[in-house]
Amino acid sequence: MTLHRMIPAKRLLALLVSAGMALTLGACSSDTDTSTSGTDASAAASQTGNVAIFTPSDGITISQQTPMSKWAKLVPEIVTSLKRQGVKGGDISVKSASSLEKQSQSVQDYVVDHVNDTDASASKDGKTTLIVAPVAQADESDRQYGDYAGHALDWNDDSADGDEREYARSAQRLVSALQLARNSGMKVVLVSNTLKGYVPDVYAPMSTAEQIGRTQARELVNKLALDKASSDNPKHIEVLLPLDESDDDSTADETFVKSVFAGIWKVLGPYFKDGKAVSPSGTLTASSTDDDWEAVAFDSSKDGQAKKTLATRLGMDSDSTDHTRIDGIIACNDYIAGQVADGLDDLGYTGSSADVNPSITISGIVGNITGKKDLRKQAVPDPSKAPSDDNSDDGGKTGDDGSDDDEQNARWPIVTGYGAYAGIMPNIVNGKQWMTAVENRKKLAGDIATVCVKLNASEKISGLGFIRSATMEGKRIPTIHEKILAVSAGNLKKTLIEPGYISLADAGL
Known part of the structure; x- marks a missing residue:
């Protein structure tokens, strides 16, 4: 020696x-x-x-x-x-x-x-x-x-x-x-x-990887009120599972990725099985298991691939004029969640996560963080059945509230992430990303x-x-x-700002 x-x-x-x-x-x-x-x-x-x-x-x-x-x-x-x-x-x-x-x-x-x-x-x-x-x-x-x-x-x-x-x-x-x-x-x-x-x-x-996936799935389930959903009007959910395929030997990475999906599917699986949740892309079904993680994985080593994958999953990669309904997107981490938010903007989706089963308005969120009085809203429950697809006189489609069907489909979904990136905090405040965790x-x-x-x-x-x-x-x-710590706009002040993890400036305020 x-x-x-x-x-x-x-x-x-x-x-x-x-x-x-x-x-x-x-x-x-x-x-x-x-x-x-x-x-x-x-x-x-x-x-x-x-x-x-x-x-x-x-x-x-x-x-x-x-x-x-x-x-x-x-x-x-x-x-x-x-x-x-x-x-x-x-x-x-x-x-x-x-x-x-x-x-x-x-x-x-x-x-x-x-x-x-x-x-x-x-x-x-x-x-x-x-x-x-x-x-x-x-x-x-x-x-x-x-x-x-x-x-x-x-x-x-x-x-x-x-x-x-x-x-x-x-x-x-x-x-x-x-x-x-x-x-x-x-x-x-x-x-x-x-x-x-x-x-x-x-x-x-x-x-752990499984905790990261499970935490996001639970927050998504709560925000979308999946327990109250029905198979006649299911929630439309996509999972974007980042995988680095730039290295030929990706065994260690696949182990982590598999565990993230296992955590997600432990929570979401029963809802897909009951028909309360569906995947617009068909990548996840009622018969999916933990072993089907590759169906939702994509190569995150390529620049902008998350946005491209999202557009493809929604069938809007070649035509973005007709929107596909999407209620929730698990982006797995904040880096991907940021790309998802940019991709939804590019595809013409409007509104914010705060509009979904709302308990607080965007102005109330800002008021809460800056120390002003909260402005709260009552959640409007979803109908038990999906809106009718019957054509109206002008050839368009109308929902139960009288809005154009595409207008409903273009509403902003719940987007989840992980990591509490400093750069995404403004997205939490403005509702483009519903939650992160750390x-x-x-x-x-x-x-x-x-x-x-x-x-x-x-x-x-x-x-x-x-x-x-x-x-x-x-x-x-x-x-x-x-x-x-699961963080959304409603508890951002108490969870991250008051303990000194981030400043008001980090939150874009």
Whole structure:
């Protein structure tokens, strides 16, 4: 084994014995190291101990639009909360890495250094907790959901492919380093992504792909009042499932995409089966299952493909004069939702999501956000049967309210997304997009910090209100639980503006 640098035999022995495998030791490899201490673990520590944070570098999307879920936002909030709870700035270190290889080397170096310094130190009062968010393999369509969307890190130990073999080695190195940390008395809080074969002391899950799909579908069902719909007058719904087909090897992406659709279909499937929902394009039917995700997937790596796909689904790619009725569109993330809104504009759809089963007007939405009195409307229930298709004297079609049939069909649908992109907030306010969703980042940061302080003080965490129990690798472990924030115009002020996630200017006000 060739070592990139010489290390004491005692440290190497500790690593090999505790981890159970030989690891290739590299030079310090984190892309950024913003350790606030400048001292090592042998320094006297307070009861709050040491906390080392290892996260991925922020992902960059081709669109350059920014989801709210960025590591660069979460980490400072964890650090602030740690300090607020008594952890000294000098006992907190932060490291980010752009790849699993670099992150695993960084974690390994920190752990081995800590083990060696602790062995050599007369004082062992300063306990240490590692916060680790493993770097996942994510392509462009994955990154459109933000940095926190959870992935299960899996790998083939016997892979012959060069890149996959290196990925497997990096993953195994990270697992071994974390096992050494646990064996040496350190605690580990795993964030967002999971590692095959490893069970942490505490797990802090972020949004899973299935949760992302399920949340949007539920919001759509509620807004469209699908429970009150009938097979004689069903709601017309399309699902646009983004898939990055620019890479020949898209297995990891397909796993995530399949799970997003599974979450959607778990909620929408029964309505399609009962005839209360239909797909104008026929891509989804009463007999569709989770395995039919490819029917609604499209190549999102191509610029403007979402708009083209929408026009094709609605049968308006060659003629946009006659509108196809569409009541709801699940766009999966805010980047696609923005393209959908532009596409609906181009096709001549009018109005806003606020007009569908309205509970508040656009003026009321703005008034609510700016602190003025709400202006509310009563929802008008849909008829149990669809409007008559009988031709009127002038050759047109009329609906139950006397409006032209095409005018009804051209009404703006419910559009859902995910990620709380800063650039789409005005669309939430003006009703072009009904809802988005995002992790409760500030709460999660506070929860993670509290757990670290408790672990370093050898105190129980089971009594904390946000702790649940979950199974990982066949074992029950404490899990931090915070609900995803579903955001619409009605709660935008309370959910995002008042907590400081966005400003009035971000909302276009």
